[in-house]
Amino acid sequence: MSKAMIWGWGDEPELAGENAEKYVSKRWKDTTRECSIALTGRITDEDVLFSITAYVSDKSGLKDLVDDLLDVGLTGKSKIYSITVSLYDDKVSDEERYRESLNIVQEACKRREQTLTKMFRENPEVKALLEGGKPLIVIPVTTLFCELESERVNKVIVKAGNYNLEDILSILHLLINRLIERNVAKNILGYGLREDIEELEIDDLYVKEGKVYIWLGHPAVKH
Amino acid sequence: MFVKATVEEERILFPLSRGFMLEVSGRGVREITIPEKALLMGMVAADGSNRSRREPRRRGGYRTDYLTAFYSDDLELIRMFDESANRVYNLASHHYVRKRNGLITAAIYSKGIYYDLSDLNLKPGPYEFHVPREHLDDEGKRAFLKGFFSGDGNVSVSGGEITIRFYSRCREGLEELRQTLMDLGFHPRGIREDREPKGKSTYSFLIPRSEHIKFINEIGSYRPKHVRIFEEMKRRGEGREE
Numbered sequence: 360m361s362k363a364m365i366w367g368w369g370d371e372p373e374l375a376g377e378n379a380e381k382y383v384s385k386r387w388k389d390t391t392r393e394c395s396i397a398l399t400g401r402i403t404d405e406d407v408l409f410s411i412t413a414y415v416s417d418k419s420g421l422k423d424l425v426d427d428l429l430d431v432g433l434t435g436k437s438k439i440y441s442i443t444v445s446l447y448d449d450k451v452s453d454e455e456r457y458r459e460s461l462n463i464v465q466e467a468c469k470r471r472e473q474t475l476t477k478m479f480r481e482n483p484e485v486k487a488l489l490e491g492g493k494p495l496i497v498i499p500v501t502t503l504f505c506e507l508e509s510e511r512v513n514k515v516i517v518k519a520g521n522y523n524l525e526d527i528l529s530i531l532h533l534l535i536n537r538l539i540e541r542n543v544a545k546n547i548l549g550y551g552l553r554e555d556i557e558e559l560e561i562d563d564l565y566v567k568e569g570k571v572y573i574w575l576g577h578p579a580v581k582h
Numbered sequence: 583m584f585v586k587a588t589v590e591e592e593r594i595l596f597p598l599s600r601g602f603m604l605e606v607s608g609r610g611v612r613e614i615t616i617p618e619k620a621l622l623m624g625m626v627a628a629d630g631s632n633r634s635r636r637e638p639r640r641r642g643g644y645r646t647d648y649l650t651a652f653y654s655d656d657l658e659l660i661r662m663f664d665e666s667a668n669r670v671y672n673l674a675s676h677h678y679v680r681k682r683n684g685l686i687t688a689a690i691y692s693k694g695i696y697y698d699l700s701d702l703n704l705k706p707g708p709y710e711f712h713v714p715r716e717h718l719d720d721e722g723k724r725a726f727l728k729g730f731f732s733g734d735g736n737v738s739v740s741g742g743e744i745t746i747r748f749y750s751r752c753r754e755g756l757e758e759l760r761q762t763l764m765d766l767g768f769h770p771r772g773i774r775e776d777r778e779p780k781g782k783s784t785y786s787f788l789i790p791r792s793e794h795i796k797f798i799n800e801i802g803s804y805r806p807k808h809v810r811i812f813e814e815m816k817r818r819g820e821g822r823e824e
Binding site: 364367368369370372395397398399401403404405406408410412430433434435436438440441442443445496498502520521522523526562563565567572574576577578579580 | 629630631633651653655680682683684685708709734736738740741743745747749751753771772773774775776777778780781782783784785788790791792807
């Protein structure tokens with residue numbers, strides 16, 4: 360596999376497609392089966408981190424595709440951190456499958472919150488604050504995926520994550536609509552929830568108005 | 583000859599050119615930046631670039647272009663960048679607006695500014711940043727953090743609760759921001775990674791709720807949305823330990 364970041368915030372937006380085309384034309388081999396273009400960014404008002412990954416088996420039309428993806432991500436209230444191109448000798452898009460209905464995923468989010476509440480109630484640091492029967496409010500980071508069918512590419516995956524399910528869904532659908540408008544994707548195949556209960560850690564813990572609040576985040580990075 | 587020196591209890595400051603001051607104290611002598619320059623550096627570290635490009639000329643030889651730029655969709659932040667650049671370097675930026683999404687580029691084409699910021703190692707590599715803490719006094723550190731936070735910081739509300747968070751894809755730079763906050767008596771949480779196997783991960787850390795008011799009073803933000811939430815939080819007395 361070969362992978363390179365071909366564009367980052369601060370580069371001219373017009374260069375994104377051109378850079379991708381140059382990189383792929385140099386690195387695409389006879390053995391290459393698929394290429395992914397992954398754009399990562401953040402919607403600043405809602406504070407939602409997102410990524411859009413498109414998979415293609417053909418290097419023609421790559422410049423226009425990357426330019427369209429950048430236009431989808433640049434919503435007017437967003438920052439695009441990077442665009443990365445990866446080349447694979449296998450068809451890797453088959454690995455990513457998110458085919459649940461939205462209702463099922465929303466239910467799974469509720470169950471996840473209940474499980475986390477039960478788990479962290481037993482945490483010694485939390486337990487000490489809960490004395491006197493205070494209620495516990497758990498606010499976990501949540502990441503949702505959406506798999507999209509496309510006539511132009513093999514598959515598109517959109518990811519969105521933060522601490523508020525309503526915001527996540529609103530941004531996810533904003534990006535999906537923009538992808539459909541620009542003819543990058545055709546329709547939704549399904550949704551998925553990142554399974555990360557075991558790895559979440561306490562990011563902040565406090566008592567406010569008689570309630571104990573706990574923010575759960577991704578694991579801290581080790582030095 | 584120094585036109586004017588400022589004498590403080592523990593140090594004497596002599597103004598130098600390009601937004602520097604010479605600080606003489608019991609700890610020694612060093613060049614520090616004025617707050618406006620620290621603010622400008624924080625903004626460039628978060629959302630800007632400082633680069634040179636060498637291109638061949640049609641008639642032979644090469645031409646080098648120097649660019650220091652700040653990118654934002656927020657007019658207030660563009661105005662702050664312009665004011666700081668004008669105060670520090672006495673130069674105005676050119677503005678370009680991307681019609682499709684309103685992204686504004688404030689660009690300054692100056693070899694002098696490019697080398698000035700490069701000497702401070704502000705952007706050690708593409709898509710990286712460094713906090714030049716050795717050239718920042720406490721006021722400079724606060725200004726740098728305010729500049730950075732206005733660009734790549736976030737104040738968000740979830741279920742009535744508020745988080746204050748710094749973001750970057752540059753983990754090393756983010757760690758230096760944490761250290762800078764710790765120099766000022768804050769206790770930022772550890773850096774967390776939003777994994778992105780096919781792309782580049784994004785890193786973030788948060789300011790604990792017990793230090794929200796300290797953050798608002800000492801650092802703050804120029805982004806209008808942040809300012810609105812901060813004012814509301816102060817009004818409600820949010821962010822104090824119970």
